[in-house]
Amino acid sequence: MTIGHVWGAIITALMLSACVGGGAGSDSNGNQKVPTTPTVGVANTSVTEGNSGTTDLVFTVSSSAIASAIITVDYTISDGTAQAGSDYSAASGTATIIAGSTSTTVAVTVLADVAVEGDETLTLTLGNPSGATIDSAAATATGTIIDDDGAPPPSAIPNLSMSNTSINEGNSGISNLVFTLTLNIASSSDVTVDYITMGNTATEGSDYAATSGTATIIAGSTSTTINVSVAGDTEVEPDEIFMLHLSNAAGANLLTIAANGTIINDDAAVPVTGGPYSLYRDNQSLYAVDLSDPTKTYFIGHQPVDIENSEIVVTGDLDLPNLALTNLRPDRFVYFDQLTSKFWRIDLGIGSNLTPVQISSATATVTCRVDVVDNPVAPANSYVVFVSGLDQNDCQTNGHAYAMRVGDDSTVAPKNIDGIFALHDTIRMMQTDGNAVGAVTGFLITNVKDAKVTRYDANFANPTTIIPASSFLADRDGGDITMDITFFHADGVLYAYPHSMASTAKVTMHNTVAGRSFDDSPENDFLCNITICYFVEKNTAGIQTVVRAAIDGSGSMEIQTFTTENVLQLALTDGRLYINTTLKAGGGNSLYAISNTSLAGDKPITVDSVTGINNFVGLFGIGEYLYYTAVDESVHTLTAIIRQDDNNVIDTINNANWLGFQITHVQMGTVFAPSVLILGKVVTAPVAGLQLVAYDTATATQGNTLGLLEGAIHAQGVFNFSAGTQLLGRAAFGTPPAAYQMDIFVVDSARADSLQRVTNSASVNEQPLY
Secondary structure, eight states: OOHHHHHHHHHHHHOOOOOSOOSTTOOTTSOOOOOOOOEEEEOOEEEEOOSSSEEEEEEEEEESSOOSSOEEEEEEEEESSSOBTTTBOOOEEEEEEOTTOSEEEEEEEEEOOOOOOOOEEEEEEEEEEESSEEOGGGSEEEEEEEOOSSSOOOOOOOEEEEOOEEEEOOSSSEEEEEEEEEESSOOSSOEEEEEEEEESSSOBTTTBOOOEEEEEEOTTOOEEEEEEEEEOOOOOOOOEEEEEEEEEEESSEEOOSEEEEEEEOOOOOOOOOSOOEEEEEOSSEEEEEETTOTTOEEEEEEOOTTTTSEEEEEEEEEETTTTEEEEEEEEEEEEEETTTTEEEEEEOSTTOOOOOEEEEEOSSSEEEEEEEEOOTTSGGGOEEEEEEESSHHHHHHHEEEEEEETTOOTTSOOEEEEEEEOTTOEEEEEOOTTSOTTOOOEEEEEETTTTEEEEEOTTSOSOEEEEOSOSOEEEEOOOSSOTTEEEEEETTEEEEEETTSOTTOOEEEEEOOTTEEEOOSSTTSOEEOSSEEEEEEEETTOOEEEEEEETTSSOEEEEEEESSEEEEEEEEOSSEEEEEEEETTSSOEEEEEEETTOOTTOOOEEEEEEOTTOEEEEEEEETTEEEEEEEETTTTEEEEEEEETTSOEEEEEEETTOOSOOEEEEEOSBSSSOOEEEEEEEEOSSSOEEEEEEEETTTTEEEEEEEEEESOBOSOOEEEEOSTTEEEEEEEESSTTTTOEEEEEEEETTSTTOOEEEEEESSOOOEEOO
8 A cells, every 4th residue: 555545545534424414406516506418309301312222311310418428319210101121221229429529310221213203201210318318399300212203303302500610709899609501402492490599618698698589591592690699808718618509490401400609718828826736627617726825716628528537646745754744735637538538637736837738548438447546755656547448338347457657648658457457446556665765666456357466566567466366355445554555355364465575475364253254334344553453244144243453463353243233433543443333223323432452351332322313423533532423313413522532522513503514524734643624514693604613633622713604505515635734625605596606715724714715606516626
């Protein structure tokens, strides 16, 4: 395990997913605004039959919005006056609109002949959509096979289409963005079609004027135009898009349902200075806030299409004598662009210009997973590991893994890692104390599909099997300060693998008791300090036993068996192990404590309990203090509790007006001893809002009251680590959706009244990333 993965483990372990019942209408991230699902439809079409051979009758299937992910829809062809087998070849299948596009086509093979038979028709019907809904008015379309034999055919029906268009925004005033409507052939009568503008990333009323009406292409002509007014400004912003939607065509087949109008930003970006930076995003774009001066916010570019396939590289200052990594800060942001199948890096350090740099390209159709293996003392030597496959299912079950160094550029091809990888595999960078600071000595990979653990050298080569194929295998991270150790269990044996050992050496820590197995759910019931690990076993009846085992393999012992309770969480302070349980029959929680140096025969004692539908949330230890919360669900109140190793309650923070998730994550001052805890709580007086208070984790004493975000809160106050003691957060206010507002804010935990809003938007969902 590397310092970076220790850090990742701590962030995961210390996250307080606080209670139930966030704001009304919120999703799991606290966001209120849900993007509209696009609709798909199909337009009428025609083709001249011909006298021999075959020709294609082409239908166009269109989406009402740019596809952010693949859209599929099934289609079937049925007879009208045309007959399958004699006039056309029977057909059915699935149409696919790729991400970033608005349409696709379906071709039906028409069989030519010389019979005088008049025009014939067939029908295409859409069904079973994925990623969109079907426009009921355009769920079917008529395909006309125009007869060209014998008597002159009636006048051909023209096809009406429209292309995407764009315009430079300008700095002031109004300019016209022009859409052109085109017929493939002139008509002997007027052709009309209704049109209306629809928003996408551009905002109606401020970026462009709402426009609707009926367009006419006069008889004998093949085109006309529609103008949409665009407002100029001097704001540095991303290119913005709205759509023009067509319907009710008369005198022509409508081939294009919608087209994009792009307003191109032509304002020069403010020179980037300062740093380091933290990132946040909205529905459209990616931004960076300067943590040395939160008044400076920079637009980076369009939001990566697949923001979930992205990671941050962390750096910090290493204090080797104390094995502490201080001043943790975001260093690089790595993301994958699904549209281009390319990986990009954005440098976030001091002096960065925030310009995305291409690292590499993926090697398959779909990339379903991106991991960063951190090297925080040498960030350029961190690695990106990604898994690709032929499609989403193949990627998640039989994906192939590749690795690339963060510091490389696009000329360096990703390293092909042997084997097949699934979504739940784990990868550890090995970096031992005996080597130079930041040196990479190898990689440890847990492969769930092959049920084995393999060690690779520093170049992802020369694989050596540590654990062979097993009946059961699950990798477990090791807690706060188990430097350079990875834990895993196979066939009922718990192993420790110190990275400084020989390539196949491992320590047997514990053998499960007959009839028992390791309890891996939930995953917060396994943790370690520098010498001991605690974990849970259960028998076939579900009865759980808490066990401790020495990392050096010198022995293990049972701590407590719970027959009527389920173990929810374990937490360690300097002197005690804490165990949070709930009754199997439901109702209430109990909190137990036992010395983490206890001898055989010692039993945990009860130190706190709640009854009924109440519960404990967010149990974690820092130094000699335990931090947790007790929730009274009957009246929706929350109490934050700080308890010392001697089991005395040091402080309680009561909050009788709790409205949702209000206990925050922990700001990390160092890897092993986080220095500041930020508590966010709802207050009603003198002004309603989210109040932020800093607590010193070393003394469990209240520090500064950092500020107040005013307003009725409908989302969690979420905090992300950054440079020094500064944090990036978000909160939502108002009554969604009419008065919904999401704010990003920066706070300095070392200074009172330091809270500052970075942005203020009533229409865009915003979320801090790092």
